[in-house]
Amino acid sequence: MKRALLGFVVGMTVCLSLTWFAGENPFHVLSVLFKSAFGSWDDLALTLFYTTSLIFTGLSVSIAFHAGLFNIGAEGQLNIATVVTTGVGLFFTFWFPPTHVAVALIYSVASVLAGLLAGGFWGFLPGYFKVKRDAHEVILTMMLNFVAAGLAASFVTNNQNPNSQNPESSPVSPLMSWQPWDPLHKLAPDTPFNISFLFAVAAALILGVLLYKSRWGFEIRSTGLNEEAAQMNSIPAPKVKILAMCLAGLFAGGVALNEIFGAHMKYRLGFSPEYGFIGIAVALLARNHPWAILLSAFLFGALQKGAGDLDLETNAITRDFAKVMQAILILSVSSFSLWKGKKK
Amino acid sequence: MKNKIGPLPRPIIFLNTVLLVAFSLPAFAFKVGLVLDKGGKDDKSFNSAAYQGALKAQKELGIELKYVEATDNNLLENMHRSFAKKDFDLIIGVGFAQADAVKKVAAQDLSEKFAIVDGEINAPNVKSLMFEEHEGSFVVGVLAAMASKTGSVGFIGGMDIPLIRRFEMGYRAGVLHQNPKAKIVTNYIGITGEAWNNPAKAKELALSQFNQGADVIFVAAGASGSGVFDATEEKKKLAIGVDSNQNWMKPGFILTSMLKRVDVAVYDTIKAAKEGKFTGGVERFGLKSTGIDYALDEHNQKLITPEMKKRAEEIKSQIITGKIKVPDFYKTKK
Structure with missing residues (x-):
């Protein structure tokens, strides 16, 4: 932990020196980034909105890592989950229009569950083929990302919102929105921040306990550490791997909560600024510990939001600089925390 | 004992006034914020045009310009x-994707002035800059029909959205107005934002349209257009550019370009706002205000015969006077 912190400080120093070469005052850049995350309620809330999705994808990537698998497919899994959530929501909206808030709530929960299952299924596919056919999960998940993107595009074409030129689906019934009773959304009504944040935090906390304190978590981790040894000790490694990928998809699907019923109520093509891929960085930075993911997701959320603010507040720095910062931070933190020191 | 604290001595008041004036002077510069779409200022098409307009205003009107490029739509x-x-003093959003954001923020801050390109918002503090793309498409449609030897022409749209359907409908009407027997082949590149930046697919579509007998293609597809121009040069056919004057990109193979003067609209809006003449509401740029036009320059003067030019001018004036009614996709839909 100390090392990770040291790595963070060093990485940050390198980043800020870079801004100095670009002709900006590093302290000004730092203060912009700081204000971008904490400047006001609205700023913090928007950062937390990104954080929510990144927690979900970070958890998704990390649980696969724990089982020794590399899940590059979080982007596709969250896309499928969001499409299915919207699709089921639209199905209810058109065929059984909710008349009462309670009914609408049940509908929305059912839609979310369907979405999560779909995400889980999208994780199951590569897990299954990995175990049964020894297909590489990196290739599979990457390919499934494209399949998911294609399905999402066709979904939007067939359900285009007639009142908008943007490529987005029709909105689900406003009754199904969580916003009217959402205490978190009331704190910052101008932002898409919503109660899903609490779900994400809870998911991370629970996963942390399960991974390190339960038998089930032990099975996953031992499979990841040494599959053969695990199998010798009668842990069904293939099953565990499939299960881990299912869970990975399920967690990635959590983004649907944040996007649909928490905030926008419709599927917008390209809504995700690559949450799935930033999730890999989030998991790497947290070294796959679910609790640390809370922090690293917040950091990446702040950088994601800070990208726009840096563009706005400085003259020389553009939105792309946030990507440079992300890369430098991952490099420095992981190299510092993996440093073994001199052998004695 | 009384009046120990009298009015401030005059020099101090004077100093205060000087300081006040000195500090408030720099703030007099008229400040314009420009929010560009994901494409960014270098997309050589729509965003570039808006940026050029604002840049011109910065040079000529001495405004203070700050632009940002959206990283993702949540941030708009x-x-x-x-x-x-x-x-x-004035905030300009570029592209229909920003309509929701501008609508919301403008409603919350009524003292602020906004402008949006390609989005229609009815609010007293928002100026919507709309373009009558169908009118210009009609004119280039007439030119395409005249230039075509096979009697068959093509249309390639970028993303399949109502805006581009509007181009297509106007173009189709123009072609048929000139040559009622003409055949029109239509293709769209895609349904996502990626369609604006896929020259490879655009080229394929163009080649297939040429194979089907078309010999003039109107392309409304942002940065994908260059693919069509490549195909045109390869097959020695003709293409029609869009938005900016693209005649220079392949001289001799680009019949003309339908101009959508986003730069002019942005510049004029900034100028009006600076002079305190900002008004909300929808402003439509069409053939009449030359916000929409077709391009004629040294690169295509050999392609446009005097007869064609005469005909185009005739059509233009007939549309302006209302003698020709160009079908508008937006109106047929609702």
């Missing part, structure tokens, strides 16, 4: 709000 609203909080 935040960007408009940041500009509003900083008391920018």
Whole structure:
């Protein structure tokens, strides 16, 4: 932990020196980034909105890592989950229009569950083929990302919102929105921040306990550490791997909560600024510990939001600089925390 | 004992006034915030045009210009709000994707002035800059029909959205107006934002349209257009550019370009706002205000015969006077 912190400080120093070469005052850049995350309620809330999705994808990537698998497919899994959530929501909206808030709530929960299952299924596919056919999960998940993107595009074409030129689906019934009773959304009504944040935090906390304190978590981790040894000790490694990928998809699907019923109520093509891929960085930075993911997701959320603010507040720095910062931070933190020191 | 604290001595008041004036002077510069779409200022098409207009205003009117490029659509609203909080005098959103964000922020801060390109918002503090793309498409449609030897022409749209359907409908009407027997082949590149930036697929579509007998293709597809121009040069056919004057990109193979003068609209809006003449509401740029036009320059003067030019001018004036009614996709739909 100390090392990770040291790595963070060093990485940050390198980043800020870079801004100095670009002709900006590093302290000004730092203060912009700081204000971008904490400047006001609205700023913090928007950062937390990104954080929510990144927690979900970070958890998704990390649980696969724990089982020794590399899940590059979080982007596709969250896309499928969001499409299915919207699709089921639209199905209810058109065929059984909710008349009462309670009914609408049940509908929305059912839609979310369907979405999560779909995400889980999208994780199951590569897990299954990995175990049964020894297909590489990196290739599979990457390919499934494209399949998911294609399905999402066709979904939007067939359900285009007639009142908008943007490529987005029709909105689900406003009754199904969580916003009217959402205490978190009331704190910052101008932002898409919503109660899903609490779900994400809870998911991370629970996963942390399960991974390190339960038998089930032990099975996953031992499979990841040494599959053969695990199998010798009668842990069904293939099953565990499939299960881990299912869970990975399920967690990635959590983004649907944040996007649909928490905030926008419709599927917008390209809504995700690559949450799935930033999730890999989030998991790497947290070294796959679910609790640390809370922090690293917040950091990446702040950088994601800070990208726009840096563009706005400085003259020389553009939105792309946030990507440079992300890369430098991952490099420095992981190299510092993996440093073994001199052998004695 | 009384009146120990009298009015401030005059020099201090004077000093205060001087300081006040000195400090408030720099703030007099008219500040314009420009929010560009994901494409960014270098997309050589729509965003570039808006940026050029604002840049011209910066040079000629001495305004203070600050532009940002959206990283993702969740941030659009935040960007408009940041500009509003900083008391920018005019905030311009470029592209229909920003309509929701501008609508929301403008409703919250009525003292702030906004403008949006390609989005229609009815609010007293928002100026919507709309273009009558169908009118210009009609004119280039007439030119395409005249230039075509096979009696068959093509249309390639970028993303399949109502805006581009509007181009197509106007073009189709123009072609048929000139040659009622003409055949028109239509293709769209895609249904996502990626369609604006896929020259490879655009080229394929163009080649297939040429194979089907078309010999003039109107392309309304942003940065994908260059693929069509490549195909045109390869097959020695003709293409029609869009938005900016693209005649220079392949001289001799680009019949003309339908101009959508986003730069002029942006510049004029900034100028009006600076002079205190800002008005909300929808402003439509069409053939009449030359916000929409077709391009004629040294690169295509050999392609446009005097007869064609005469005909195009005739059609233009007939549309302006209302003698020709160009079908508008927006109106047929609702």
